[in-house]
Structures are given as structure tokens and as C-alpha cells.
Amino acid sequence: MDVTIIDCGIGNIKSVQRMFQAADGDAEIVSDPAALGDARRIVLPGVGAFDAGMSALGQGWIEPLNRLVIEKGVLALGICLGMQLLCRRSEEGVLPGLGWIAADVKLLDTGGDPKLKIPHMGWSVVTPARENPLIPSDEEQRFYHVHKYRAVCDREQDVLATATYGTTFTTAVQRDNIWGAQFHPEKSHRFGMALMRRFLAMPA
Amino acid sequence: MLTHRVIPCLLLSQSRGGLVKTLKFAKPKYVGDPINAVKIFNEKEVDELMVLDIDATREGRGPDFALIEDLASECFMPLCYGGGIRNAEDARTLFSLGVEKVSLQSALVANPGLVREIADHAGEQAVVVSIDVKKSWLGKPQLFSAAGVKPAFADWREAVKAAVASGAGEILLNAVDKDGTLSGPDLDLIREASALADVPLIATGGIASLADMKAATDAGASAVAAGAYFVFQGPHRAVLITYPRYEELRALWS
Numbered sequence: 001m002d003v004t005i006i007d008c009g010i011g012n013i014k015s016v017q018r019m020f021q022a023a024d025g026d027a028e029i030v031s032d033p034a035a036l037g038d039a040r041r042i043v044l045p046g047v048g049a050f051d052a053g054m055s056a057l058g059q060g061w062i063e064p065l066n067r068l069v070i071e072k073g074v075l076a077l078g079i080c081l082g083m084q085l086l087c088r089r090s091e092e093g094v095l096p097g098l099g100w101i102a103a104d105v106k107l108l109d110t111g112g113d114p115k116l117k118i119p120h121m122g123w124s125v126v127t128p129a130r131e132n133p134l135i136p137s138d139e140e141q142r143f144y145h146v147h148k149y150r151a152v153c154d155r156e157q158d159v160l161a162t163a164t165y166g167t168t169f170t171t172a173v174q175r176d177n178i179w180g181a182q183f184h185p186e187k188s189h190r191f192g193m194a195l196m197r198r199f200l201a202m203p204a
Numbered sequence: 205m206l207t208h209r210v211i212p213c214l215l216l217s218q219s220r221g222g223l224v225k226t227l228k229f230a231k232p233k234y235v236g237d238p239i240n241a242v243k244i245f246n247e248k249e250v251d252e253l254m255v256l257d258i259d260a261t262r263e264g265r266g267p268d269f270a271l272i273e274d275l276a277s278e279c280f281m282p283l284c285y286g287g288g289i290r291n292a293e294d295a296r297t298l299f300s301l302g303v304e305k306v307s308l309q310s311a312l313v314a315n316p317g318l319v320r321e322i323a324d325h326a327g328e329q330a331v332v333v334s335i336d337v338k339k340s341w342l343g344k345p346q347l348f349s350a351a352g353v354k355p356a357f358a359d360w361r362e363a364v365k366a367a368v369a370s371g372a373g374e375i376l377l378n379a380v381d382k383d384g385t386l387s388g389p390d391l392d393l394i395r396e397a398s399a400l401a402d403v404p405l406i407a408t409g410g411i412a413s414l415a416d417m418k419a420a421t422d423a424g425a426s427a428v429a430a431g432a433y434f435v436f437q438g439p440h441r442a443v444l445i446t447y448p449r450y451e452e453l454r455a456l457w458s
Contacts, residue, residue: 012299012302012304014276014300014301014302015276015302015304018277018280018302019280022280047326047327047329047330048325048326048327048330049324049327052324081327115424116207117401117402117403117404117405117426118402118403119328119329119373119403119404120207121209121329121373121374121404121426121427122207122208122209122251122426122427123207123209123251124207142450144251144252144281144282146282146304146329147329148329165207184282186280187279187280187281187282187304188280188281189246189249189280189281190249190280192280193280
């Protein structure tokens with residue numbers, strides 16, 4: 001299996017699986033932490049509130065995920081709330097995050113423009129902050145965003161890509177084998193399909 | 205920076221065998237097969253898609269889950285579904301099939317807490333509250349229910365405020381008198397509603413051109429939805445699915 005999608009009840013699992021399949025990947029959905037086994041690539045999708053997400057992961061997922069991703073270095077990709085859960089904490093909740101990325105999750109800053117409502121919903125151009133194998137810089141990349149919060153990284157080198165909604169915010173993060181996208185590649189047409197393909201092409 | 209979504213809104217009518225387009229919420233005209241239409245819109249890389257079953261509540265039934273699953277599997281963009289959603293269980297089923305957002309209206313009259321119940325599970329961004337406004341014979345905007353459910357509010361503005369307060373992530377504002385007319389959006393209505401709602405407002409009704417979309421967003425809409433504009437062509441309303449090119453939309457809002 002190329003990809004293991006975590007289903008802990010917080011995500012649009014089916015859409016993510018469909019997009020990986022459209023990108024010619026074998027993607028399984030796992031809803032029991034004991035079945036994570038020797039996953040090669042782990043995807044953590046999620047929508048909704050931060051604490052709801054961490055509570056769901058608290059049902060037996062955190063320990064096996066730490067073992068696979070931190071100890072064994074398995075490739076991981078967090079999507080939307082899943083990306084926020086990779087961080088230490090969020091202004092939205094009180095529970096600690098996974099803490100894999102040195103970042104705090106904060107409310108979006110629209111720069112005071114009253115026409116820019118929160119949540120930010122829609123397609124935004126995503127600009128890579130550096131050369132990387134997930135988000136290329138040679139062609140304009142557009143992705144569908146739906147979010148109120150954003151990651152604020154301690155280390156500039158963990159910022160993978162940015163987008164702008166009133167102000168510029170971090171919309172993708174990466175440290176070592178851990179990747180995160182605030183946007184929804186599974187709902188971003190050919191841009192998302194190509195991103196899934198590139199994730200599948202990373203050595204695992 | 206392009207931040208305004210342009211959303212085709214498709215109306216399902218099982219009694220008429222597929223997709224229809226209405227005129228002022230009446231006179232449904234058959235426009236095609238839903239799966240085929242969704243495939244075409246997917247190929248055209250639309251920003252988002254909205255599918256509303258206009259018969260479900262009126263016929264006292266729930267969503268057609270099998271059909272919706274087929275539609276969702278063709279959508280590599282966000283899909284919003286509305287029509288016949290009675291409770292949180294219906295919404296949960298829809299999300300599990302690959303629908304991103306549910307649009308609510310009639311069920312909220314008996315159960316105003318439904319928005320919060322669904323939002324607590326799936327997030328506020330997943331709940332759209334649909335508000336239909338029609339002018340009275342005196343020209344006064346009033347809440348309207350196509351399904352014939354008596355609205356819970358005397359004033360449409362109260363309905364907007366209550367929807368936001370109850371946890372709606374978006375408001376779908378439908379100018380009923382403009383529906384299908386291709387006569388331009390009701391800008392006064394959009395202006396007033398967007399000032400009341402601090403969540404994104406999707407304006408629909410009357411959109412007939414790119415300039416109309418620009419006018420609607422200038423009036424405060426975060427997104428625009430349209431039906432006739434995307435399915436009819438020419439003065440005889442021949443059915444032809446179209447969608448503006450990305451370059452046109454980018455130029456419109458640059």
C-alpha cells in the first residue's frame with residue numbers, strides 16, 4: 001500500500017482516498033490504530049476544531065504515530081486541521097498538539113480588511129518558500145483553502161509555502177519527513193492531483 | 205489576488221428526471237443528466253459546486269444518498285449539497301460520502317440547533333445556511349420558502365443574524381425574484397446582508413455576466429453562485445454548459 005489514511009473520525013477521508021487513487025496511488029483507510037502496522041506514508045486529514053482533532057487522536061493514535069513518524073521516520077502529510085495538529089498548540093483550543101513541527105497555530109490576520117471574512121474560503125495561489133519536491137516553483141500553484149487559523153513557525157526553514165489573505169501566512173510546513181498543507185489538495189483539481197503524485201513519488 | 209469563488213448551482217428534480225433550471229423558483233426546465241453535468245464542471249475546473257435537491261423537502265423525503273455519492277466521486281473540488289437534510293445523521297452520512305458542505309433551510313424552522321449540532325461535529329465551515337428572499341407585492345423583501353415551510357422569522361435580516369449566531373460558516377443568499385432571469389444581481393440585498401454577516405456570503409440570483417459577478421463581490425459577497433448563466437446559451441435558452449476561464453476570472457478581480 002502506497003498511502004495509509006488515518007480515519008479517526010475528523011476528516012473528509014473519502015475525498016482524500018479518491019484523489020490518491022486518481023493520482024495512481026494505492027490508498028487504504030485505517031480506522032484502528034493497531035492496524036497502522038508498517039505504513040509507508042501516513043496521511044492525516046482533518047476538518048473541524050483543534051481540540052476535537054486532538055481528542056480523536058488521543059483515542060490510541062498518538063503513541064503509534066510517534067513511533068512511526070518520529071522514531072522510524074515514516075513520511076507523513078497533514079492536511080488542513082491535520083497540518084495544524086502537527087504543531088505544538090492552537091489558539092483555538094487547550095489540548096497540546098502532536099508537537100512535530102515547532103509552530104503555534106494562531107487566528108488568521110486579514111490585515112483589518114472588513115471585506116475579507118473569516119473563515120478564508122477559496123482558491124489561493126501558493127508560493128513555495130524554497131525549492132522542494134512537493135510544491136514546485138516553475139508553474140503557478142492554486143489550492144482550495146478553508147480555514148480560520150494558520151501555523152506560525154519558530155524556524156523559517158520549516159515554512160514550505162505561503163499564501164496571502166489580507167496578510168501573507170504559512171500555508172505549508174515541512175521538517176524532515178513531516179509535511180503539512182493548510183489547503184485541501186484532495187479538492188484542488190489537477191494542482192492537488194499533481195501534489196498527491198509528488199507525495200507518492202517521494203522515497204518511502 | 206483572486207479570492208472570490210464562482211460556484212455553479214445545480215438543481216436536482218427527481219420528478220423531472222434530472223437537473224432543472226427554474227425561473228423565480230418556478231417553471232423548472234430540464235437541463236440534463238446530473239452525473240454528466242458534474243463531470244463537465246469538474247473538467248472545467250470550477251471553484252466549487254453546489255447541488256440542491258428542490259423536491260426532497262416538498263416530497264417529505266431525505267437526500268438521495270446513492271446519487272450524491274456518485275456525484276461526489278466526480279468532484280475534485282468542494283461540493284455543497286442541500287435539500288431534504290432533516291438531522292445531524294443525514295449530514296454525517298453526506299460527509300462520509302465525500303460532500304464537504306451541507307446547506308440547510310427548512311429543517312432549521314423546527315430545529316434551529318441543527319446548525320450548531322452539525323458544526324460541532326464537522327466544523328462551522330461545513331454548514332451553509334440558505335436564505336431565500338422574495339419581494340412582497342409592496343416591494344418589501346421577505347423570507348421565502350420554496351418547500352412551503354413557514355419561516356421562523358418575520359424579517360429576513362433576523363434570519364441572517366440568527367444563522368451566523370448559531371454557527372453557520374456561510375450564508376447562501378438567494379434573491380428569488382432574480383432566479384433564472386439573467387437580469388443582474390440584487391445589489392441592495394447583497395449589500396445589506398453582507399453588512400449583517402461576518403461570515404462569507406454567497407450571493408445568487410440574476411447573475412448573467414462577469415461584470416455582474418464583480419458587482420456582487422463589490423457589494424460585499426465573498427462568492428457568487430449561478431445557475432442559468434452556466435447552463436443556458438443565447439436568447440432561446442439552449443442548454444450548454446459553460447464556465448469562465450481562470451484567466452478571465454483572475455483579470456476580473458485583479
